[in-house]
Amino acid sequence: MKIATRAERIEPFYVMEVAKAAQALAAQVAGSAEPMIFLNIGEPDFTAPPLVQQAADRAIREGRTQYTPALGIDPLRQALSDWYAQRFGVDVPARRIVITAGASAALQLVCLSLINAGDEILMPDPSYPCNRHFVSAAEGRAVLLPTTAEERFQLSADKVQAAWGDKTRGVLLASPSNPTGSSIAPQELRRIHEVVKAHDGVTIIDEIYLGLSHDEAYGQTALAIDDNIISINSFSKYFNMTGWRLGWAVVPEALVPVVERVAQNLFICASTISQHAALACFAPESLAEYERRRAEFKARRDYFIPALEALGLPVPVVPDGAFYAWADCTQAAKKLGVEGSWDFAYAVMERAHLAITPGRDFGSHDTGRFVRFSTANSMEQLQEAIARLRKLLA
Numbered sequence: 003m004k005i006a007t008r009a010e011r012i013e014p015f016y017v018m019e020v021a022k023a024a025q026a027l028a029a030q031v032a033g034s035a036e037p038m039i040f041l042n043i044g045e046p047d048f049t050a051p052p053l054v055q056q057a058a059d060r061a062i063r064e065g066r067t068q069y070t071p072a073l074g075i076d077p078l079r080q081a082l083s084d085w086y087a088q089r090f091g092v093d094v095p096a097r098r099i100v101i102t103a104g105a106s107a108a109l110q111l112v113c114l115s116l117i118n119a120g121d122e123i124l125m126p127d128p129s130y131p132c133n134r135h136f137v138s139a140a141e142g143r144a145v146l147l148p149t150t151a152e153e154r155f156q157l158s159a160d161k162v163q164a165a166w167g168d169k170t171r172g173v174l175l176a177s178p179s180n181p182t183g184s185s186i187a188p189q190e191l192r193r194i195h196e197v198v199k200a201h202d203g204v205t206i207i208d209e210i211y212l213g214l215s216h217d218e219a220y221g222q223t224a225l226a227i228d229d230n231i232i233s234i235n236s237f238s239k240y241f242n243m244t245g246w247r248l249g250w251a252v253v254p255e256a257l258v259p260v261v262e263r264v265a266q267n268l269f270i271c272a273s274t275i276s277q278h279a280a281l282a283c284f285a286p287e288s289l290a291e292y293e294r295r296r297a298e299f300k301a302r303r304d305y306f307i308p309a310l311e312a313l314g315l316p317v318p319v320v321p322d323g324a325f326y327a328w329a330d331c332t333q334a335a336k337k338l339g340v341e342g343s344w345d346f347a348y349a350v351m352e353r354a355h356l357a358i359t360p361g362r363d364f365g366s367h368d369t370g371r372f373v374r375f376s377t378a379n380s381m382e383q384l385q386e387a388i389a390r391l392r393k394l395l396a
């Protein structure tokens with residue numbers, strides 16, 4: 003069968019390859035003294051809180067299951083607008099909020115609405131692999147710019163200015179980032195946006211980990227800077243609803259009808275049941291639970307990062323948000339007699355029954371040196387993971 007070049011350009015998601023190998027091994031070692039520990043998965047280990055589950059149940063029983071408007075149900079758009087006001091002190095009118103099937107659909111809608119064939123979008127290396135594929139699905143080209151620890155693995159205004167060419171259409175950033183958990187300093191983001199504006203380009207920022215911030219200096223939304231910044235978000239991470247497939251985009255006023263038209267045709271709407279359920283995310287009881295969980299994510303980070311570093315797995319930028327550790331495995335790999343993060347991840351999986359993600363998916367600059375640990379797992383599992391690594395690397 004002849005496959006479209008568009009599809010051929012999309013590289014495999016190597017994380018999934020490693021995950022498959024880990025699952026296969028997990029079945030073999032299930033009854034052993036060391037069953038598999040999964041630190042490769044980028045999703046919260048928590049599920050939606052009780053009020054959200056009950057609201058979903060109610061929506062189903064009451065038959066609120068028909069299509070919704072393409073932009074989403076108004077009460078949910080309003081609830082998000084209120085959340086921005088209360089939590090971030092930012093005025094984001096409900097009419098600029100588009101409800102989508104996860105951040106993934108929001109990114110598709112925005113890319114399809116703004117990118118022409120051949121347009122180039124600047125992104126940091128490393129970054130979340132699917133984001134560059136949303137660009138290429140819209141026939142654009144993601145240009146990955148190498149970043150360093152000193153830059154918090156994020157783009158800088160100087161770098162954006164230097165890389166801007168005839169075909170450049172804009173930037174696609176993520177803050178906090180997956181795989182590093184590090185955010186862009188607000189002043190730098192402001193400067194980047196100035197550069198983009200001067201070139202009449204677009205600033206798209208994936209803020210899917212926005213609520214999961216562990217550091218006052220970085221927890222603000224980019225929407226505080228300018229109404230023309232496009233922000234992508236989701237119920238997957240802070241709201242612990244990955245499989246419910248619900249997210250949103252905040253777009254400038256002029257883009258709303260365009261995104262609406264594309265969404266009507268491509269998706270009709272996001273899951274109706276999930277939309278009704280998500281209203282309960284904003285009940286005081288649910289918000290209190292989310293904050294308790296955020297504190298738990300921070301406690302895990304505060305335990306795990308120093309413990310990794312003590313084992314010779316340095317984390318050059320302490321993550322200020324999300325639930326990842328981007329660790330340099332050069333020395334640790336040598337100790338195991340292997341080279342590079344791909345072989346290191348497999349060695350750790352096979353010898354310590356610990357699933358982690360090699361850097362390869364996230365770009366090509368230095369990613370052979372780095373592995374990503376996810377700390378979205380219980381403290382007990384994290385402690386056991388450290389104990390096994392200690393034994394392995396002794």
Ligand SMILES: Cc1ncc(COP(=O)(O)O)c(C=O)c1O
Pocket residue numbers: 044103104105106107130176179180208210235236237238244248249
């Ligand atoms: C940076 C980033 N953007 C987007 C997504 C996609 O999330 P969603 O479940 O909302 O589609 C992920 C998921 O891991 C992510 O890490």
